[in-house]
Amino acid sequence: MTDLSAEQRQIQDVAREFAARELAPLVPEYQRRRSLPPGIMARLGEFGLIGIMFPEEYGGAGGDVLSQALAIQEISKVDAGVGVALLVQVLALFPIWTTGTEDQRRRYLPKGLAGEIIGAIAMTEPDAGSDFAAIRTVARRDGGEYVINGRKTFITNGPVADFVVVAAKTNPGSGRRGMSLFLVDKGTPGFQVARKLDKMGWHTSETAELVFDECRVAAQQLLGEENAGFYYVMEDFNLERILLAAQCVGLAEAAYGAARNYALSRRQFGQAIAGFQAVRHQLVEMYAQLQQARLLLHQACRAYNGEDRVLWASLAKWISSEIVNRVTAQAVQIHGGYGYIADYPVERYYRDARVFTIGGGTSEIQKEIIARRLGLTQPGSRA
Ligand SMILES: Cc1cc2nc3c(=O)[nH]c(=O)nc-3n(C[C@H](O)[C@H](O)[C@H](O)COP(=O)(O)OP(=O)(O)OC[C@H]3O[C@@H](n4cnc5c(N)ncnc54)[C@H](O)[C@@H]3O)c2cc1C
Incomplete structure (x- = not known):
């Protein structure tokens, strides 16, 4: 498109170059293996393709949404599975930037934008897809902690995620006004990848069912305000x-x-x-x-x-x-x-x-x- 700014064209060129040189050679093997090429998120981070829209102080580039879209477009042109893994990485980090505390931003954004840690967003449940407000995962307050119980499905990056942004009801009677978001790190007791799902396509993107069984997180893992998650x-x-x-x-x-x-x-x-x-x-x-x-x-x-x-x-x-x-x-x-x-x-x-x-x-x-x-x-x- 001729209406792109110099910055947008430059990002598109970097992403195109990355896709051709770094990604294309890996596609046949990892399509066969049905897994995200190891280290690819870190390479995307090194090329500056994750943090395009994020502030420079956290390692981003302070760019616009079209620049991020162009980068994802070029990656998806070569492999849509890696394209969606990148997309979800951006989406998992985005609410940390827009609603997180300074401590949360410092803990997750620089590493996330560098691709050193991988994120996922866990919204969908076996019985709540389109009707997202009907999720049944619950987080109850217990002193200085929240205890999360529930099941999530179709979670992109789930099998490889270092942290997951999880939606749960904190006030189950209040519909949309009773939902909150939590940051749950890999290895937190009670949080498990139940199984990896086999898909028709997007074979280089890994998708999982996740289980939260009496999963305790510190109250500081609440993202934004309680009950504002929806x-x-x-x-x-x-x-x-x-x-x-x-x-x-x-x-x-x-x-x-x-x-x-x-x-x-x-x-x-x-x-x-x-x-x-x-x-x-x-x-x-x-x-x-x-x-x-x-x-x-x-x-x-x-x-x-x-x-x-x-x-x-x-x-x-x-x-x-x-x-x-x-x-x-x-x-x-x-x-x-x-x-x-x-x-x-x-x-x-x-x-x-x-x-x-x-x-x-x-x-x-x-x-x-x-x-x-x-x-x-x-x-x-x-x-
Ligand atoms: C490969 C893959 C990756 C995904 N990644 C993620 C992820 O990372 N995180 C996450 O949280 N979710 C993820 N999802 C979930 C995805 O967003 C849901 O599958 C989607 O929102 C639809 O929900 P559902 O599958 O439960 O279908 P349902 O909501 O059960 O819908 C079934 C059918 O009914 C129709 N329908 C439902 N309600 C209405 C209505 N009101 N009017 C008309 N038609 C209706 C739908 O259009 C559809 O045709 C992923 C899904 C897939 C397949």
């Missing part, structure tokens, strides 16, 4: 939607690029298949959808600090996640049988794309959020 999470979700949209743009770009190259080189009936109007038009449609997703992402970044930030973040997440599913499916189609074979990257792109209309709030939930923003959920009222 509102902190909503801010984190908003950032998450933008960064997921960036992942979708990166992956759609990779799929379009692969399909284009294939269509120009694959020959049937004596000519390159791009010579057939049906194939050519599919590529044009893919390109148009990719640009649509990109423009929405940029608009969501522009709106990030304004009144309409929730509307644009949800629009960007919903549309780009639907687009990446269509574009990766078209890329497989253009590859014919080879698109179904793991030797070609489009097979992975197609599997990696599937989760984007689900994770971080499903398409149905994004539409509900948008409907609320448009004043459509209370018939009789005006927007």
Whole structure:
């Protein structure tokens, strides 16, 4: 895009370089092993790709949300699993910066931004996904400690996390006003990774079910104010939607690029298949959808600090996640049988794309959020 500032272009170049040189050589092996390449978070930290939006005093770069989005886009173009591991690292550190005490910031941010410690965010539960306010994990106060009991699932970075931001009810009768966030370190008695989950895609990202059984944490591990957790999470979700949209743009770009190259080189009936109007038009449609997703992402970044930030973040997440599913499916189609074979990257792109209309709030939930923003959920009222 030509409207990028010099700083934004520079970050995108660094991330592109990192993805090509450091990440791409590791992808085949760690896709097979189904694990996050060891040390990759520290390398992301060394290249300054975690702390882009964070203040310099904690090791960040004081940049904007579009710069962070561009970095995640470039990483996801090469591997969406590592892309989401980076995204979750940012999301786990973000509330520590915005709501944490100075002591918490000093303990977690410099190491987290350097990638020396890995973070996770544990919101979803076996019986509470879209209906996040219905979580059942509880944290009860006991003197100078909180005792956490509950179960979390689908937690990205869970198996490798050094710390987890956990949402729990501190006042179970009060719905959204009775939820708090806690920082739980690996090794805390009562906190365990119950099992690692096997997924359709995102194979280089590790996902877990977590258990908290009489898990005691010092009261200083409470993040922000007691009972204000729901509102902190909503801010984190908003950032998450933008960064997921960036992942979708990166992956759609990779799929379009692969399909284009294939269509120009694959020959049937004596000519390159791009010579057939049906194939050519599919590529044009893919390109148009990719640009649509990109423009929405940029608009969501522009709106990030304004009144309409929730509307644009949800629009960007919903549309780009639907687009990446269509574009990766078209890329497989253009590859014919080879698109179904793991030797070609489009097979992975197609599997990696599937989760984007689900994770971080499903398409149905994004539409509900948008409907609320448009004043459509209370018939009789005006927007
Ligand atoms: C690979 C992966 C990684 C993830 N990483 C994390 C993580 O790091 N941390 C974390 O906390 N969570 C994580 N999640 C959880 C993710 O955010 C949830 O899966 C998602 O919010 C949907 O919740 P659910 O799976 O319980 O589906 P449900 O809420 O049970 O939804 C099932 C279906 O019902 C529909 N539905 C539900 N409610 C409504 C409604 N009101 N109107 C219309 N339709 C509705 C949904 O759209 C969906 O189609 C991850 C999930 C996956 C798959």
